[in-house]
Amino acid sequence: MIVIRECRGFEELQACVDLQIEVWGYSDGDVIPRRVFLVAQKIGGQAIGAFDTEIRDQGSEIGDDGDASSLVGFAFSLPGVKTGAQSRSGRPESYLHSHMLAVRDGYRNQNIGARLKLAQREDALRRGIERIEWTFDPVEIKNAFLNIHKLGAVVRRYEENFYGVSSSRLQGGLQTDRLVAEWWIASHRVGAAIRGESYTSPERRGESGENWVTSIEVPAEIYAWKADERHRHLAQKVQAENRAKFQRAFSEGLAVTAFTRDAEGNGTFHLGQWNEPQSESSLDESLRPEEPCVKLG
Secondary structure (H helix, E strand, O other): OEEEEEOOHHHHHHHHHHHHHHHHOOOHHHOOOHHHHHHHHHOOOEEEEEEEOOOOOOOOOOOOOOOHHHEEEEEEEEEEEEOHHHOOOOOOEEEEEEEEEEEOOOOOOOOHHHHHHHHHHHHHHHOOOOEEEEEEOOOOHHHHHHHHHHOOOEEEEEEOOOOOOOOOHHHOOOOOOEEEEEEEOOOHHHHHHHOOOOOOOHHHOOOOOOOEEEEEEEOOOHHHHHHOOOOHHHHHHHHHHHHHHHHHHHHOOOEEEEEEEOOOOOEEEEEEOOOOOOOOOOOOHHHOOOOOOOEOO
16 A cells, blocks of 8 residues: 655655666765755755655564655655745745655656645645746656646746756756746646546636637657657657747747547647646635545644
8 A cells, every 4th residue: 555644753854866877877866965954854855755665675664654665755845935026925934845755666656646636735725835846858758747647737938958967867968957846735737637527717708619829849859869869859859849939938928738649659849828826725625535535743
């Protein structure tokens, strides 16, 4: 059984450090150390783990909610503050920046990543936080599908070569371009996405179609191209062309509001008009999970 809960103690936080090296293949200079996980928890961030309670190392005694030896995934966030034009009210607004989401190979495609994100949301809502942001690679089709289609995030910003040179093998030699996902976790849009329902904003109900203005495509072959030096130039070409398309669309006030995949695995970002939601501090009960999906505290 997979249990989702807050990480506790040095050993579980070190397991998060070890897992990030296993997943991304980072060199020492790129690894987030244990002390940062610890400090983040102390100042309002999150280190939420996924634990496989079926794992039994020799001599270990794993409780009903797992331990460091059974960690198979984690989500890590830092607290932040939006001010000025980035704040809806013009006053300082708290938010979370979700910096890492990792799931061990062999446990992927089992909804663990989505469960970790929902645990982040549940904890944030309890604390009165309504926005979580994170960055993701614009050519990663699976990540885009999770972030936009399953979770209901929107995107309005493109960061070119955000991290500079990366030691991660997953980057495939490409520049570290990133889209910024905005997850308005108290909104009806997000609630509908989590329930697997379509959502039409109130001001557009009764209109036909999805009101998309343009779209940007990512070919399924991008993974193979990134992994093969002989074809990496094709991945770089897609990245450069899509970068220009995203930057032009965002400069015109458009936002990514949907993401679809076809039968061959190609991905498509759909862009249209979108307005920030008003504060939803009195959250509709229909947006809350029926049963808690995480044990925190």
